[in-house]
Amino acid sequence: MATIPVEILFTILIIFFTILVHINNLARKQLLAFIIHTVVMGILTFYIGMQFSDPLKVLDFILIAIITVSVKGIMIPVIILKAFSKLKYEEEPKAFAISITRTVFTSVFLVILAYAIIWPVLAALPGGSLTPVTTVLLPASFGVVLMGFYMLATGKKIYTQIIALLVMENGIYFASIATTYGLSFLLEIGILFDTIAAVGIMAVFLFVIQRNLKTVQTKQMEELID
């Protein structure tokens, strides 16, 4: 198995790109940052896959990497871009300015929180049952999920919320490969299929909402409260 620094490098890279997705306040730039985020995940899957001696397992990981990158890195961005192209009410960057310092600090806090929650549980397992890949990357993947939640909660535009959800999905995918056992190939495809369908429906909503409500801001959708 690999030495620890490579896993730490991947952890830092993924957290960096998650923050990058969050702080971009322009739709297309945000989408580009998300594509890079997904590609890094793909490379990580490839890297973890290459550590195995069983050729079937290697093939499994390589196939999952290729399919994930093509679906999340190409297909889903194309669906979202198509919905963007129909948007008439393009955002004003100033209205959606994001405090970079606050985002970075909160994100780092969330990653530390994720390690504080997951690490002790993993450390209590019998020695040797987990690889360094799992002990280092699994808490980080939870950090990515929490950062996705944070992005979702603070997102002021409906498509930022879609991308936040995709970041969370990436966090889950990250967790699945970090356990090194992975979910089986069929199940990964099932989850991907759910993601495509969800994004497809959200893209339909994005279009209908901007057509009917003439806005892409979530604060315009706060009527239903008790």
Added chain:
Amino acid sequence: MLYLVLIPSIATAIACYLLKNKKRIELVNEMGACAEFLCAVLLCGLVVSSSTMTIGDNGLWYMDALSAYFLVIVAIVGSLAAFYSVGYLDYEYKENVIDVTRLRIYYSMFHLFIGMMMFVFITDNLTIVWIAIEGTTIASALLVAFYNKKPALEAAWKFIIICSAGIVLALFGTIIMSLNSNVELGESIFALNWTKLFASAGLLDPGLLKLTFILIFVGYATKAGLVPMHTWLPDAHSQAPSPVSATLSGVLLNCALYAILRYHAIMTKAHIMILGTGFSNLIMIIFGSLSLLVAAGFIVVSKDYKRILAYSSIKHIGMIILGFGIGNLAGTLAIFGALFHILNHSLTKSMLFFSSGNILLKYKTRCVDDIRGLGSTMPLTAILFMLGVFALTGLPPFSVFVSEISILSGMIQVAQLNPAYYITVFIYLLCMVIVFAGFTNSAGKMVFGTNSINKIEARVIVKQGETEHECSPTEQERPKVTPGEINRAGSIIVIILLVLILLLGVYMLPQMGAFLNNIATLF
């Protein structure tokens, strides 16, 4: 072969989408509903007739008494909602609210939604359970946004975003469970098969199990509508067309509940303890009580009768979760009650959503204050609605009374062993009283009094220049309310449900009691 149960739903969904003739779409919808019901009953029959009460192929597909019970509930409510939809949508079609294209979308998404819910109960693999539950969100989101108006779009957007985000945590929990299984039970492609996990629960790592249950509970409780993750529920349930509201409230919440129960069974068998009680039990008691309290408060203050019904769903899911949480601490009475309550809540809630659907069609308003004299305008609907309210609030001789009393008796048994549990008994009783008062107050205002036509006009004058409550229609949408029943076919379905809950309230077949007791042994 269990997946064959999905064929009627998928085939009906495709056929409804391809057909262009309204009558044919409705006919296919009805035939599809019958086929779905028969398939589910057939599978349930196979489970009951099996000596081990299980069927499956020791791989992906599996059913036991618990899944058969949930599947039959989906089939009953789903097929009745499909029949009710015909009259409901026909009325809206004649009023030019919707066209044939909308009907095609409605029926195809509706059957896809029913199919996805059935999918949850026929598999052994916990990831497939997750995939199916996420699938139900995707299939039902378009149904929530069916009318494409601002509140409906807002509700649908909240629904899909909050549920999808919440359920991501459940998937994280599933992955942790997979890690636990692979590390402790050996690497296997069946690592996430519930039967395997349940059989070897004692061998699993307790730390990872606790982490899993927290994530799973938060994730699926979002979908089940437990407080504080419930915010999407009143919006989605009130904005969706009434047959969809009935299905969302009556059976969709059960799907998430089912997933929680599967993990709860593993936790119970593994004897994961905290503060002298079961770990999962404690979490369920806390969130169940919280849901009861918050929902009871909102039922009293809410002015929208569909929102009141939605909050009542939160309350009942809270009761069920509380019943299971208390359950195995002393005997199985509370578990028996909670299991029976799942069926009773599904039937009673769909009955009320159906009758409130007829009221909505007539009055075009969801505001309690805009409806007066329902008894003189629609006498049959008013009687059914009032009886439904009595049934839902737990009055005898309806079945909800029996299950609520069973849960309460179970709780008192536990409290006699540990007086600290009298707090939950107090919360439970307090909420029952508050909800009864709030519910009957709102329903009484609607049913009694003079016909609301004049009142509405008076309100319009008073409210000039003010922003009206969102449940009120605009002035142009206000109909002239003329006395007379509408959607009579829908009323027949409401009567069928009323008879069912009445029968279940006064007599339970011994076989059914044995069946529920068999399920109760899982926890």
